[in-house]
Amino acid sequence: MTASTSPDTPARTALARTREELASALAGDDAPRAVVMTMGALHQGHFDLVREAARHVGADGTVVVTIFVNPLQFAPGEDLDAYPRTLEADLDGLAAVLTGADGALAVGRLVVFAPTPEVMYPYGDPQVRIDPGPLATVLEGRIRPTHFAGVCQVVLSLMHLTAPRWAMFGRKDAQQLAVVKAMVRDLAVPVEIVPVDIRRETDGLAMSxxxxxxxxxxxxxxxxxxxxxxxxxxxxxxxxxxxxxxxxxxxxxxxxxxxxxxxxxxxxxxxxxxxxxxxxxxxxxxxxxxxxxxxxxxxxxxxxxxxxxxxxxxxxxxxxxxxxxxxx
Missing domain, CATH: 3.30.1300.10 (Pantoate-beta-alanine ligase, C-terminal domain)
Structure with a gap:
């Protein structure tokens, strides 16, 4: 999977690591588009989001998957450095999920955006911050008081960079889903949030x-x-x-x-x-x-x-x- 460099003949699969590569990969693409935002280490729960994105965009649409371990949503002492990073395996998994029985891609295009923190935040820590409001002060927000501000910061940025019609979010992170829905509603972001059900292991443990x-x-x-x-x-x-x-x-x-x-x-x-x-x-x-x-x-x-x-x-x-x- 390589970055697309020609908007006239875009690759059906593209890996973008910079904002410029992402813009090039999406240039001239007016097909229905959905985004799945992840931190990588993809499992079947993530792939359910990707399958739902494919259903929404149809055979000619574009699925964008972002893979980014966002430092802004980790507090000091949390597992930022230890969080698993498995990009090659993630890319293989995405290709397998979106490949049909005939060996062809089941959607029009798959674009993976895998930036570094320097790409996402090129000027260092953002000077303009998102306030996630009262929803972010209870439950997860009480225990992790800076978490949802970091989530909103990266989600809104990725929505601007990927310009999707739909954004898929799992119900497992129920409070994140509620916060993102409120942000989209209150800031008039032209994106439809699509909740996707929790995927569980055979023993009942929620996938994570x-x-x-x-x-x-x-x-x-x-x-x-x-x-x-x-x-x-x-x-x-x-x-x-x-x-x-x-x-x-x-x-x-x-x-x-x-x-x-x-x-x-x-x-x-x-x-x-x-x-x-x-x-x-x-x-x-x-x-x-x-x-x-x-x-x-x-x-x-x-x-x-x-x-x-x-x-x-x-x-x-x-x-x-x-x-x-x-x-x-």
Missing amino acids: SRNAYLSDAERGHALALSRALEAGRAAARTGADAAAVRAAAQQVLDAEAGVEVDYVAVVDPDSFVDLAGAGLGLETRNQPVDSAQVGSAADGARSSQGLLAVAARVGSTRLIDNTLIDLP
């Missing part, structure tokens, strides 16, 4: 590049996260309210040796208002109600969708997971 850090024993402990979510879903199916759903999930995690819980929360999936009275989400709604998320139950009472979100440390590895639940 950080799973590679887990020992065999730690991986067994980590399965408590998905078991906790199932306990919460089971409680919700019986008609339990948000507080009872949270308690059911918390009980599973508290019973598992080797798991240090950061939080168990039930919040509105868009506004991150706390629904369980646990003081973990926001106290008041900071955005309009999404009518698609709220309906009427059979008896006429209002029902809504909640997000059961968990975060915990297993050994030295911090893991997050979540599920959507129906609440009375």
Whole structure:
């Protein structure tokens, strides 16, 4: 995979490492375009995003995949230096995912943008910063207070550089999804955000590049996260309210040796208002109600969708997971 240098005859696959190479690879390309933003170390969860991007753009469209370990979203002491970087394997995986049974590319074009920090931030630390707002002050934002500002900074920059119609984001990073949707809405960014469901291992563990850090024993402990979510879903199916759903999930995690819980929360999936009275989400709604998320139950009472979100440390590895639940 090489950088495209001729806009008149663009390569069907291109690897761009600089802004100029990316601009050249996309020059004159007016086909439908979708972007998948990653930090590399790609797994099947990422490839699900790529497949969804391909479905949106169609056989003649362009899929752009960005691979960039963004230093702005790592705080001091986090795993920036240790974060896995596997560009060659990532490129092979992308080619395999987008190659049809006939050996041909299943979309019009695949462009991979793999910049360095110096390319993304050519003037050093950005002088103009994005404030991610109240959504970034709870749950992940409380534990990692600079994280979502760094996410918004790179996401907005990459949206400008890649100019997509659609941007795919995984539901596993549910708060990131909510923050990005709010940023796009409030800053009038002409991009449609497409959520993609969580991909799980056969044992239920949510796929994550950080799973590679887990020992065999730690991986067994980590399965408590998905078991906790199932306990919460089971409680919700019986008609339990948000507080009872949270308690059911918390009980599973508290019973598992080797798991240090950061939080168990039930919040509105868009506004991150706390629904369980646990003081973990926001106290008041900071955005309009999404009518698609709220309906009427059979008896006429209002029902809504909640997000059961968990975060915990297993050994030295911090893991997050979540599920959507129906609440009375």
